[in-house]
Amino acid sequence: MNEETKVCPIIANHIKVALVGQPNVGKSMLINSVSNAHLHVGNFSGVTVDKTEVLFDYKEYHFTVVDLPGTYAFTDYTIEERVTRDYLCAEDYDIIINVVDSTNLEKNLQLTAELFTMSKKMVIALNMSDEADKEGIEINAEYMSELLNIACVKVSAAQKTGIEELIDTVVEVHEKPKVDPKLVFSEPVEEEIQKIVSYLKKHKYEAKNSYRNIAINLLKENRKTYEKLHDDPIWIELQPILIEASKHIELHHDTDDIKEAFAEEYASFNRGIVAEVVKVTKQEKEKKTITERIDSVLIHPIYGIPIFLFLMWGLFQLTFVLGAVPMEWIDGFFGWFGDAIGATITNEDIRSLVVDGLIAGVGAVVLFTPNIIILFIGIALLESTGYMSRVAFLLDGFFHKFGLHGQSFIPLVTGFGCSIPAYMSARILKNDRDRLLTLFIISFMSCGARLPVYVLFAGAFFSESIAGNVLFAIYITGAMLGLIAAKVLKMTAFKGVDEPFVMEMPKYRLPSFKLVWHTVVSKTLMYLKKAGTFIAGATILIWFLSNYPHNMELEKKYAVKIEQAQTADEKAKLTNEFASKNLQQSYLGRIGAFSEPLFRPIGLDWKMAVALETGLAAKEVIVSTLGVLYALGENVDETSYSLKDAISKNISFASAVAFIVIIMVYLPCFAASVVFTREAGGVKYFFYLLAFTSITAYTLAFLAYHITLLLGY
DSSP: OOOOHHHHHOOOTTTEEEEETTTOOOOOHHHSSTTOOOEEEOHHHHHHHHEEEEEEETTTEEEEEOOOOOSSSSSSSSSSHHHHHHHHSOOOOSSSEEEEEEGGGGHHHHHHHHGGOOEEEEEEEEOHHHHHHHHHEOOHHHHHHHHHHHHEEEOOOTBSSSHHHHHHHHHHHHSSSOOOOOOOOOOOHHHHHHHHHHHHHHHTOSSOOOOOHHHHHHTTTOOOHHHHHTTTHHHHHHHHHHHHHHHHHHHHHHHHHHOOOOOOOHHHHHHHHHHHHHEEEOOOTTTTOOOOOOOHHHHHHTHHHHHHHHHHHHHHHHHTTTTHHHHHHHHHHHHHHHHHHHOOOHHHHHHHHIIIIIIIHHHHHHTTHHHHHHHHHHHHHHHTHHHHHHHHOOOOOOOHHTOOGGGHHHHHTTTTHHHHHHHHHHHOOOOOHHHHHHHHHHHSSOOOHHHHHHHHHHHHHSSSHHHHHHHHOOOOOHHHHHHHHHHHHHHHHTTTTOOOOOOOOOOOOOOOOOHHHHHHHHHHHHHHHHHHHHHHHHHHHHHHHOOOOOOOOHHHHHHHHHHOOSSHHHHHHHHHHHHHHHHSSSSSHHHHHHHHHHHHGGGGHHHHHHHHHHTTTTTTTHHHHHHHHHTSSOOOOOHHHHHHHHHOOOOOOOHHHHHHHHHHHHHOOHHHHHHHHHTSSSSHHHHHHHHHHHHHHHHHHHHHHHHHHHHTO
């Protein structure tokens, strides 16, 4: 397919399809099974929800298929549901393909029945027909098509059967005039629908939708339908009719909630359809299914959580053990590349900007790509097999005590590796409030970039025999503080009655490698696109603040001293001393001196304040900043004995405790903060996070510092 074809121009032979279905019905696998298809991945306008479009040619037609987020019903409870509803109601498309799970038809028809009121051409794809056959479930697709007046086609995305027939049916339905589906309700509801239809006919109301669909939407209290009719003169007479109709239907269903009444109506309709078209030829009720046998182990009340923790531990180990080798290669490449480019630039400032700013900044992001890929592969495999839903079931009870959802565990665990993919993986949480709360708590999970700082201070103040236990205590303490913070936020900023959340237990399935590949590639590219430019920019900013303004007098003074030095050690000492004084009079040093009074109550001097401020760009920078500030040079790391010795001599134990507490809690790096802002949905959330983490970190550091002093340390 050439580039012009990919654009899919709006011509007579162009068909735009909205792919709709409940979660776990195999929509993504279905469109991935279309041969010669080109996938375009982006975001729906204004939200972070993935938008996948599939472009392909079939016979003389150009197809654009938009894979809409899975939704259980036509509501706006979650971001995904809101995106799907808004797209179906407001966007321009030609036909709906409603994908349903053939092994769970009655539940899936809930959404199908609601789609009938969209007044759009529609085809039903009875997916997973191969699994239905194995379970002895026979669906009479032809009879179902007659009953619903909607074309129904059996397909299997996994086996790639029925795909061509489905596309042929879509073309056929697209070419024919639209017909209304047969959606039949109980006698009282049909009576009220007819009254409204008669009234609209009498007043010759002009509308694109059918009078019957308008009547159903009015009775269901559809907001958009109400808004459209509210300003019309007929509304004055129509409103009393609707009030009486609602009372009649509610009385019939013995409820005061019209939505509940229609839920019962849809359920009755769906049961009727299933009774007519579904025949179970093989029932082995006494014999457990494979899914039930696996679940008896994986979601066992005693063994379930340990098994899950082991799997996550294994994924975590693979992420950083397997990723270590390519990380060394990438690190070596960027080091070589920086040296090679730097050797061609004579101007010292430009050389420093390019090598220490641009190349080092981009390298810092690309360095984590192997970890990201491994992590995304693991999570994609857990999701596609159906195990991720079990995770929510296992952990929901424990996390609920702290105001978190069970699925929050995945992004929180991911946060121990890197906050950027952790923020991105919070998308698995469907509810806005649960997702936002989780996003705020991720910063309490110590990412890998903070580990060098912990190792440095643990080695400076504790013996090697107990330093490992200190590290473990730091990580556990951070996680516990996160849970406590979640409880506080739930009782304040996110207070309110918990909304109901549907947790589905899909059947276990072998993962689709094509789908996993697509997921990993798209998410990795999004990671590089979102994070790379920002951390590079932050590195350049830190470089500028730490190198300017130039103090020519200081430079000349130390240049003479270094030139007159007799030994290499003396020259190194003078060079480091110059770097320290030069940094002190730079913009960054001035900021540190200005902010020192704020940090003095928690035992931190201007040098430690500057280290914390540079850590806002990237936590790894803190160690090298401390090395420069204590006149040891930039080329130091957490294992440098001279730096450990300098810290143990110049920083009190109480100040070190306060410093570590701030590192544990305060704002994540610049790149992660930007990704957080994108995922949360606006700049205002960044300022909320800044205020929350800063106040919490300062308060806890103040308490830790003074309690440590009271204990005599």
